[in-house]
Amino acid sequence: MIAQLFSDISGLWAKYSTVYLTGILNTLILAITATLIGCVIGFFCGILQTIPYGPKDNIIKKILLKLVRILIRVYVEVFRGTPMILQAVFIYYGMPYFFGVSFKNIWTVSIIVVSINTGAYMAESVRGGIMSIDPGQFEGAKAIGMNHWQTMLYIVLPQTLRNIMPQIGNNYIINVKDTSVMFIIGFSDFFAVHKMVSGAVFKYFPSAFMEMGGYLCLTLAASFLLRRLEKKLAGKSNYELVNEDQLVMAAGTYSYPAESGSPFDEINKDYKGEGQ
């Protein structure tokens, strides 16, 4: 039995290896691109949704922000609440139907559909990630005069990114598998190759077996790389003390406007011996 399976597989591989490999490549490119674009959409929605407004802001700003929140809400609910396979059909066949524009390139539609879908999930993940950041981080940034965008860009989002890294990984792995539904509009990903090849040579099970193994390899590799990335984002676990003399020399070239003494002050000496 097993010998039969392996001989079938090697037969398929000998004949169709380039087709399978192209399928894998297409799947990877689509999943990576769409996950990245989806993240950008998610972060963008996340920032927009969390712009604060108070009773003292002017009426236009309030209405605009309210409207933005409603639009994002609708976007998230619609794209999270319907199957991606139908979204693909809607966009691919709906655009020519309503607007007379048809897509020349199947890649464009596929990337748009998967990105928008990922974005809807990511918007919620990012919102949750932002909510989980200590309010003190926002206050610390506000207190030194940063505006909302600066606070988000330099302080909150880097921390959010680290916190939602597992979510991004989830989305990427889901995308690797779920881009297979794009065969409905004719995208030739890894799964579409299976349909084509097995239809031609009637080796359904051996081909499916290869597909299973292939997808599992893709997702395992992704898991491994994501763990590595997470560790890297967590930063170094230790730090080195810096020789203070050098620093004081550097800082000494900074001229403080007032007559407030130099960094060689007593206070400095007080703490010198303290480094552990």
Add this chain to the structure above:
Amino acid sequence: MSEHILEIHHLSKTFGSHAVLKDIDFIVDKGDVTTIIGSSGSGKSTLLRCINLLETLTTGEILFHGQDVTGRKMNPSSYRAKVGMVFQSFNLFNNLTVLANCMIGQQKVLKVQKEEARKRALYYLSKVGMAPYINARPDQISGGQKQRVAIARALAMEPEVLLFDEPTSALDPEMVGEVLDVMKSLAEKDHMTMLVVTHEMSFAREVSNRVLYMADGLIEEEGPPEKIFTNPDNQKTRDFLRRILQG
């Protein structure tokens, strides 16, 4: 003529139906070290947060060099850059190193060049004795060290006033001293204008030149520390000081 940096007029703040601050009036002059004392819940921290516009005022106005900062014309960000704040819970940026914590505000808000920002950050970090730790992240240093970095971060913006919101309340007793020493040196050597909410009566007594006693959202008594601590006029002040100094 002394220069009024901050003037607070008829400030009040209510949360729902609960009035936390009722008709607060006071003036901060250049070089003043004002401590605000009072029981928990008397509105001290809220007052400080209102001054830094972290809370919106219910009524009243805050003048910074005679300009109303609560109006729509004033940009709260540029005002906040000139009024530094040090928090009870430090609020250092967890994603940045000690050095970057002290540089980011200068670079992004004041648009200082990177090299200059680095020098300035090192200068102020040396001032608080934290220069050797520039490569550490906030979760790798102790509470007292965090608070000293937070002070350096505020100083690096070269503000005109520094607000301290119970800067030593979250610290272990043995770390309180190092932070108070830094604050003391700022007051005495740099003549920094400071507004300090604190429970450290010795600091209030030795370092500040004015003490405000707050109770139930009102400034009950205000005066030089010698007067407040030895011979207060108000019965409430007397009771509060007796409780806190004996306890």
